[in-house]
Amino acid sequence: MQETEAEFLKKYDRREYLAPLMTVDAAIFTFHGGKLLVLLTERCEHPEKGKWALPGGFVDEEKDASLEEAIQRKLQEKTGVKAPYIEQLISVGNNQRDARGWSVTVVYTALVALQSCQSFVDNVSDVRWEMYEEALKMDLAFDHIEIMKAARERLKQKALYSMVPAYALPEEFTLPELQHCLEVLIDKPIQKKSFRRRVEQADLMEEVGLRSADKKGRPSMAYRLKEGVKDFTFIRNLDA
Template identity: 75%
Template sequence: MQETEADFLQIYDRRDYLSPLVTVDAAIFTFHNGELFVLLTKRSEHPEKDKWALPGGFVDETKDTSIEDTVQRKLKEKTGIEAPYVEQLQTVGNNIRDTRGWSVTVIYTALVAFQDCQSYVENISEASWILYSEAISMDVAFDHREIMQAARERLKQKALYSMIPAYALPEEFTLPELQACLEVLIDKPIQKKSFRRRIEQANLVEEVGQRPASGKGRPSTSYKLKANAKGFNFIRNLEA
């Protein structure tokens, strides 16, 4: 009698085969006080104990039904919120990056609003927002410096043709705040008129009210992203 797949699975034991470690790492960025920050956590255990590292961890088969579940679970553990923008960056697998053994790591980049998670992050002793410019000069764990640089470059490229800078801001923001975040991500100034024209023509934001002025200035108009903004790509890069 020919063996069926059900028969095969009944006797199959995956522990009979060597398997690599499967983990996720996340380069989480935010925009605050005109600068770009990345979230780092201090490792409390070996390997690389006491070094700063990107948040991440092992896939938990009892909690995660997909690798996306894993990264969102780890992001929420470190920030207290679900990141509104998460994108898979790359997958790294070899026998040298982790001294515990052969490992496969799926790497993500994410953007969150500083104001939405700062109070939560402040209560986690081993987590801190670090200026990106400082983080890439630190002696961080594993290959996390290279991961941060790759994630930073991805965000720069995405900012040239999409609305992803808005996900580093609170749900309600002003256009000057959006422009400032965009300029930090692309690492160059842009003309106010061309920026405003680009945003208005795309029709991706909606007005939600007036923000009281500080001092003698005029009130600022607040906006939020429309539902279709997440998947929208401009026809031309900002540089063009």
């Protein structure tokens, strides 16, 4: 009589087989003061102890029912908030990236508004926002420099055909703030008229009221994102 699947699973012991280390990591970005910032954490244990790294950690089989739950749990531990936008980026695995052994990490990229988590980050000594350009010069742990670059490139592409970068801004923002954020992400200026026509025709934002006067003495309209922005894509890439 052939063995049933239930009988096979009952006696199956996965500990008899070697398995790679399984982690999740996230490149978390925000936009503040006209600069793109990335969140870094200082490693307090070996390997790579004392180095700065992208936030992440091991998948916990008891706490995490999915990879998405694992990365949101790690992000909340490091920022105190749930990321409003998060996307799986790449998977990286080999026998060289981690001194502990064969390692696989599933990498996500996320966007949060600095204001939503700054008080939490300010009160944690091993977490800090770093300007992206400065982070590139750092000796980050593992292969996190390459991961961070890949995440930055994904954001650049997103900026060309979606409104996703707006999640790096405060909940309420002005059109000039959104335009500047996009310009930083695509590394070049955007024509003001075509940009405003593009976002107005997409109807992805709603007015929330006038903001107090700027340096030129003129009030500006503040907006917030509507539902469905994450899944919206423009037919044409952004014209610069």
